[in-house]
Amino acid sequence: MAALQKCVNSSLTGTLASSCLLLLALWVQGGAAVPIGSHCRLDNSDFQQPYITNRTFMLAEEASLADNNTDVRLIGDKLFHGVNAGERCYLMKEVLNFTLEEVLLPQSHRFQPHMQEVVPFLAKLSNRLSQCHIESDDQHIQRNVQMLKDTVKKLGENGEIKAIGELNLLFIALKNACI
Ligand SMILES: *[C@@H]1O[C@H](CO)[C@@H](O)[C@H](O)[C@H]1NC(C)=O
Ligand SMILES: *[C@@H]1O[C@H](CO)[C@@H](O)[C@H](O)[C@H]1NC(C)=O
Numbered sequence: 001m002a003a004l005q006k007c008v009n010s011s012l013t014g015t016l017a018s019s020c021l022l023l024l025a026l027w028v029q030g031g032a033a034v035p036i037g038s039h040c041r042l043d044n045s046d047f048q049q050p051y052i053t054n055r056t057f058m059l060a061e062e063a064s065l066a067d068n069n070t071d072v073r074l075i076g077d078k079l080f081h082g083v084n085a086g087e088r089c090y091l092m093k094e095v096l097n098f099t100l101e102e103v104l105l106p107q108s109h110r111f112q113p114h115m116q117e118v119v120p121f122l123a124k125l126s127n128r129l130s131q132c133h134i135e136s137d138d139q140h141i142q143r144n145v146q147m148l149k150d151t152v153k154k155l156g157e158n159g160e161i162k163a164i165g166e167l168n169l170l171f172i173a174l175k176n177a178c179i
């Protein structure tokens with residue numbers, strides 16, 4: 001509180017240091033707790049790189065041509081059901097993690113040369129979200145993610161191809177949820 005008092009005093013003289021601003025912001029929020037979801041953020045600029053965006057969409061297009069199951073959608077309304085806007089980035093972080101580890105890794109030899117360019121890009125985003133957690137109960141989120149995982153597993157290799165075919169949707173959903 002002494003530090004806060006000093007901030008208040010210096011703010012009266014019009015010289016507010018940026019550390020004071022941060023302290024004040026936390027104080028205004030009612031305590032020194034880090035805001036929920038503060039690490040659940042990506043940069044707008046991550047989604048504005050024409051080259052890698054193009055490669056991500058090309059990879060998705062190529063895989064979706066090989067996907068013969070058109071009645072199943074992985075990244076759609078069902079995935080977000082009951083999940084509020086503030087929790088969606090965390091949800092997408094979980095989907096991205098699964099996609100990297102259990103879809104792209106086993107299929108990494110396929111769909112070259114796009115695959116080898118897109119995987120590091122998505123891994124970088126995943127890494128940026130590594131500290132993204134939510135403090136409330138996340139069972140409803142895990143349930144939705146599990147449904148997606150179960151669908152992919154049930155379809156076997158074709159499920160993996162489908163997930164790659166939806167990388168364009170993953171890209172858009174990450175963008176909408178995390179910036
Ligand atoms: C990606 O770029 C290529 C040219 O390099 C172009 O032919 C293609 O239509 C673009 N695809 C998308 C989805 O933007
Ligand atoms: C879809 O593709 C998978 C694997 O490529 C194949 O096993 C399956 O029989 C195909 N299903 C249909 C309905 O064509």
Ligand SMILES: *[C@@H]1O[C@H](CO)[C@@H](O)[C@H](O)[C@H]1NC(C)=O
Nearest residue numbers: 096097098100101123126127
């Ligand atoms: C996926 O999540 C696990 C557990 O949190 C973590 O150890 C792993 O590094 C993550 N993988 C990727 C590719 O981000």
